[in-house]
Amino acid sequence: MGINDWEEIKYNSEFENTLRQIEKLRNIDPSFSIASLRSMLENAYVHQGNDWTGRGSVGDISHDAVVAAYEQYLARWEKEDPSDEGNHNSIL
Numbered sequence: 482m483g484i485n486d487w488e489e490i491k492y493n494s495e496f497e498n499t500l501r502q503i504e505k506l507r508n509i510d511p512s513f514s515i516a517s518l519r520s521m522l523e524n525a526y527v528h529q530g531n532d533w534t535g536r537g538s539v540g541d542i543s544h545d546a547v548v549a550a551y552e553q554y555l556a557r558w559e560k561e562d563p564s565d566e567g568n569h570n571s572i573l
Contacts, residue, residue, distance in 0.1 A: 488542055495546035503554050522551040
């Protein structure tokens with residue numbers, strides 16, 4: 482294991498956990514929609530730029546993974562049915 486392998490492990494863990502959280506939201510909350518996920522992503526972008534408290538490398542890795550997971554899930558969901566704001570079928 483290399484010295485920076487922990488970073489990749491942390492990133493992958495956060496990414497996969499975030500995808501599962503989105504999927505769970507989609508399955509249990511009938512009001513969760515593409516617009517909801519877009520809003521979450523927009524807030525994550527704002528938070529990503531607001532590092533005035535100094536998250537450190539662990540925080541940055543975690544946040545970057547969350548943003549990437551939101552982006553990936555949103556792209557897949559929009560491709561699945563761009564006109565469907567409330568479809569709750571799994572896409573993972």
